[in-house]
Amino acid sequence: MAMFIFCACAPTATHTAPGGAAIANSGPVRGGTLVFSLWQEPAGLLPNFASQTVAGIVASLVVEGLTGTNSDGSYYPVLATQVPTLANGGVRLLAGGGMDVSYELIPNVRWSDGSAFTSADVKFTWETYLKDPKVITKDGYSAIEQIDTPTPTSVVLHYKQIYGPYLTRFTGLLPKSLEKEADLSRSEYNRKPIGTGPFRITEFVAGDHITAERNPTYRVPDRPYLDRIIFRSVPSREAAIAQLKAGEVDGMWNLLEAQVPEIAPDPKLRVIATAGATVERIELNLAKPADPADPAVRHPVLGDRAVRRALNLATPKQQIIDKLLFGKAQIGTSPVSQGWASPKGLAQEPYDPNLANKVLDEAGWVKGADGVRAKGGVRAALTIMTTSGDKVREQTEQVLIDEWKRVGIELSIRNLPSDVLLSGTFANDPRKRGNFDLVMYASTPGIDPQTTMLRYTTAGIPTTANGGAGQNFTRFANAEADAAIAGASATVDQPKRAELYARALKLLNDEIAIIWLYDRQTIDAFRATVRGPTGSVWLGITFNAQDWWIGR
C-alpha cells in the first residue's frame, strides 16, 4: 500500500544525551531532556484542586510547600527553615484549647514568575483554600482561626483547636499574585501553576504531553541537572512499557508487580520498587449482609471470631505474594504499614491450615457430607467480592477457594466492576450498604493516619441514619478503639499519637475483622542511563527530579 513509503526513514532518539565521552562516568551531567511516560493524564496541576496521584507526579516539579515527608514518615522543611514541633517551640499550646504554629521561611526565594516568596503567600494560600468551594479538602485549614504575618519571612498559624496532622497542611503553596483570578481552577494556572520548585510548566497539550523546563529562579545552585522533562501521555501501562523498551521514552510511571519480570532482565532498563503505603486486604463483614445492613445484627458465619481466625490461618499470604506478585510485596499487618504511626510487632497469625481446622472443630463447626462445615443449621458458605478484571485479585480468589475448601469453608465469587464496587456512594457501593460477606480491595493511608483510622471507629459505620457517611465497612465497633483514635487526634505529641493508634490497631487485629494480605510496592522504571531516581514511600517518583541526570 502507498502508505508504507514513509517507513524508510529510521526513527531517531529524541532525547539529547548531553556531555561528550570525556565527562562520561565523572559525576552528574548537566543538561538534556528526559521523556517520562504517564498512562493517566493529569486533569489539572494546582495544589489542593487535584485528587489524582498522577497530578502530583507532574506538579511536584513545580509546586512546593512548607514541609515534605521522608520515607520513614518524618517531616523535613522545604520552604521553611525548620519543622515546628512542641520540642523546638514552633508549636505552642494555648490555654483555651487552641494552638499556635510558627514557621520561619527561607529568605530570598522567588516564584517562577520572578516575584518574591513571602509570608503573605502562605496566608493567601489559606484564604483561597477556605474560600474556594472546589478545593479537594478544607480539613485542617478550617481549624485555623487567623494567620499572622509579622515579617515577610515569618508566619504564625492560630488554630482554634489542637490539630494533630498540622504538618501535612501547606504542602502546596499558591503565590499571592493569583489573587486577581476570580476562579483559580478555571484559570490558566491550573495547567501552568506558578511555583518555587526546580521546574516550571511551559507546555500543556491535553492528551499528548506536558513539558516542564528548568526554572531559572530556582533557589538551589546547580539544580536541576536536566534542562527539561517531557511527560508523555500514553494510553496504557502496556504501551508505556513498549515505548520504554523501544527507547522512545526514558522512564515510566507506575507498573504492576506482574509486569516487572518483563522489564527486570533487560540490562538497558532499571526497575525502581519502593515500599508503598497501599495495603491489599480482605474485609470481613461482622454484620449480617442486608441492603442496608444493620450493624447490630451479627453475621451468621463471620460473626463467630473462630471462623474469622480460621480464614486468616487458611490464607497463604506468602504464596500469593511469591506466585502472583513475583515476590514484589510484603505480608500485611495493619492498614498503617508505613510511617511514624506504623505499629511495630503487630502481625496476624501465619498460614497454618491444620490449626484452622482445629479452631473450627473446637468452635463446633462440623464438616458435613459435602465437606462444608455447619453449625446450628448455618452452612459455612461465604461470597467474596472484588473488582472484576483485576487479574491478581481474581487469581487470589481462586487460591482462596481451594485453600478454604480444605478447612471446610465454601467460597463463591461475585465480582463487580470497580466503578460499582468502589463507587463510594451509599446508593451503589456494596461495602457502604454492608451487603457483602467478604470484600477484597486496596486502600492507602495518608502520611498522617487520622483519616484512615476513622475507618475503624463506630461513628464511621455507614448507615441509613448517617446518610452512608464513613468507611467502616467491616462494621467493627469497639469503644476503647474509638477513645484511642479520638485521643490521638486531640494531641500534637507524636509519640503519644503513635501509641494511641497502635492500641486501636491492636484491638482491630484482635477482632480479626480484616485479613491484611500484603503491602503493595510503588514500581517505576527507567532506562539504565537515567541516574538519580530513588523512589519515596509518600511522595511520587519525581520528588527529587532536580537531582536526576542522563548519563551514558
Place this chain on the structure above:
Amino acid sequence: MHRVTSYVLRRLVGAVPLLLGISVISFAILKAVPGGPLAAYEANPNITPEDIVRLERAFGLDQPFHVQYLTWFGRLLGGDWGHSYASSQPVLAMIGERLPNTLTLMGTVYVVTLLIAIPIGVATATRQYSRFDHLVTGGTFLAYSMPPFWLGLLLIILFGLQLRWLPLGGMTVPGATSFDLVDRLRHLVLPVTTLALFGTAHYVRYLRASMLETIGQDYLRTARAKGLGERIVILRHALRNASIPLVTVAALDLPELFVGALVTEQIFGWPGMGRLFWDAATRADYPVLMGILVVSATLVVLANLAADVLYAYLDPRIRFA
C-alpha cells in the same frame, strides 16, 4: 430549488425534538452509571466525608435529576457548554483542542479509504468471479471482521516493536518544537492503516454489489451498442449510478471525521476526540461527555439530511416529499 429549501427546513425543525430527546436520554444514562465524578475522592485519605458533601454541592450533584438536566440545558441555550469536573476547563475549549487532531486522523482515513475503495470496487465488479474478484472478496471479509483494537495492536507489535520502522503511538516525537510533516505522517501510518483497512472493506463491498447490479442493466448494453469504449461505459455510465449507495454510506460516515475513533485513538495514544471521550467516561465527567454527545448527535442528524439531499441530487428519480 425552493422545494429543496423547504424540505431541508422541515427536516431541521423535525430534528429539534429528536436532539432534545437524545440529550435527555444521554443525561439519564450517564447519571444511572454508578460511581459519579467524585467516586475517586472516596478512596483518597486526604479527603474527608465533609469535603465530599461540599464538593457535591459545589458541582450541583446533590440536586435532583431534572434540576441538574435543566441547569445544564439552560446554560447550553445561553452558549455555556459548562466546565469539566476534572480539569475545570471549558468544555468547548477542550473539544476545540482535540478537534484538529481528530480531523487530521479521520480526514486522512476518509481520503485514503475512498481513493483505495473506489478503484478496487470497480475493478472487482468488472471482473466478477475472476481470481482477483475472489481475492478481494476474501480480503474484504477478512479486513471487515478484524476488530480495530486487535489489528491496531498487531500493527504496533510488528512495525513498531519488531521492525522498529514506525513510532508506537502519539502524534509527534516527544520534544518536537515545530510542525514536521514527515514526523506527522510517520505517526499517522499505523492508525490510518487500522481504520482505512476496515473502511475500505466496507466501501468495496457496497460498491461491488451496486456496480454488479448496474452492469447488468439494459442501458449499458445500449451504451456499448452505440460504440462507446468500455472505459467510458464503466466510469461514466455505470459508476455514476452505482455510486449512489456509496455516497449515502460515505455521507453517513462524515460525523466520524469530527467524533473520531474511540478505540483506535486510545490504542495509538492519538490526542483526539475519541480519547477525550474515553478519558471523560472513565472519570464520569458529565459536562464533557454531554458536550461530545451533543456535538455528535447533531452531526449525525445533519449527515443524514446531507445524505438524503445528495441522494436526490444524484438520482433525479427521487423527489423531495
